[in-house]
Amino acid sequence: MTRSRLKNYPYWVFDLDNTLYPAGTNLFDQIDKRMCGFIADYLEVDHAEAYRVQKGYFREYGTTLKGLMDCHGMEPGPYLEYVHRVDLEPLKRDSRMDKALHQLPGQKFVFTNAPFDYAQRVLDKIGISSHFDDIFDIEAADYIPKPAPEVYRRMQTRFGIDPERAVMVEDIVRNLGPAAEMGMTTVWVKTGRPWGHAEAEALAPDHQTDNLSEWLAGVAGI
Secondary structure, three states: OOHHHHOOOOEEEEOOOOOOOOHHHOHHHHHHHHHHHHHHHHHOOOHHHHHHHHHHHHHHHOOHHHHHHHHHOOOHHHHHHHHOOOOOOOOOOOHHHHHHHHHOOOEEEEEOOOOHHHHHHHHHHHOOHHHOOEEEOOOOOOOOOOOOHHHHHHHHHHHOOOHHHEEEEEOOHHHHHHHHHHOOEEEEEOOOOHHHHOOHHHHOOOEEEOOHHHHHHHHHOO
């Protein structure tokens, strides 16, 4: 399917981090370091061990948070607040994405493993928050992260999405798997980050881009 045919799709679902803003801003690097620091303090281990735990849980559980909750009984609130207390200065307003989203008539949602308040701050900083109808965050998912299929079904039900008439956009290609199985058209934002590429050949997204603003502008015809 050519991307121009997507313009009138009634539902658009976007990941947040490294998807709606360029990975080159390195915003997630701040989060990564804060996760490591939190784990070191919480588990009373050095930073090398904290980093090992952090990455191991991410690979096994989908998020480091889920691993800490399941393996250590950690309450999610303090962790989420701490690790997302980052400097948003690297984010810039994206006027091209703003115009493209304005030209796409469908409902638009954010589907993220991050908390709601952080997602809202990011959207505000980029200058695109007015285009989004709602945010499905990690709390709404009962702290079960993507790519768990039940979370996609919960998101779909909450927003009343018809998967056959929906587009999902993600930087981590494995997170597009459940969306594709539901019948959604999938768009992979390629960032060059290793974790984003895992399972890329097996999943074969419908569309790929390394510049979402440019790609969306093409869909919108501007």
